[in-house]
Amino acid sequence: MNIQSFVEQAKEKINSIRVEKKQSVAAVAILSTLLVGSGAALASDGGHDGKHDEGENHTVTQSSINYTGPIDLVTIAELSEKDSWFEDQSFTLEGYIIKQVNEKTFLFTDGVDEIPVNIRVDKVESFSDKDKVRITGEYEHEFFSSAHFDVKQISLL
Missing domain, CATH: 1.20.5 (Single alpha-helices involved in coiled-coils or other helix-helix interfaces)
Structure with missing residues (x-):
């Protein structure tokens, strides 16, 4: 060769x-x-495949749920540890909304740390900085912006 x-x-x-x-x-x-x-x-x-069994009810509205038992809470400090870049996760925090920054952005504290929260819920009860609230939503921490929490549900405690 x-x-x-x-x-x-x-x-x-x-x-x-x-x-x-x-x-x-x-x-x-x-x-x-x-x-x-x-x-x-x-x-x-x-997540449904479109099939429904006889007598099976798939309609649940948030307003009809009134659960008062224990739930998994996280602190603001734990958010970055538990957050995943690969899937959206919902977290629940308890604390106080202590300041309004603009129309939909507020400052939330769990008593130790603070984080901006974006409240985009249609029906929000009136509350003050003295009212303890439970917020459920998604933690957002992107490369070029500061961390914040998008609130999907808010309840007065």
Whole structure:
């Protein structure tokens, strides 16, 4: 085997690897798109497969739930430890909303630490800085912005 044929074989192998790499990248992109799309479809459907058994009731409204037993609470300090960049998680905190920053942003304290909270709930009862509240929502901590808590539900205690 001469050097020129060896070089030609090497070029063919390199081109073959490039084609396989492009096919692999395309396959990963397609699979990622399918996974994201199916996750969005499940989220918009509430995770149900559309099948309902006879007599099964799937309608539950937040306003009808009036649970008074123990729940899992976190502190502001624990939020960053428990938060995951890979999935949305809901957290519940108890404390006081001590200051209004703008129309929907307030300053919340658990008695030790403080964090800005964005309240985007349609029905909010009146409350003051003296009222203890329980807030449930998502902790947001992004690279180029300060950490905050998006409130999905608020209850006076």
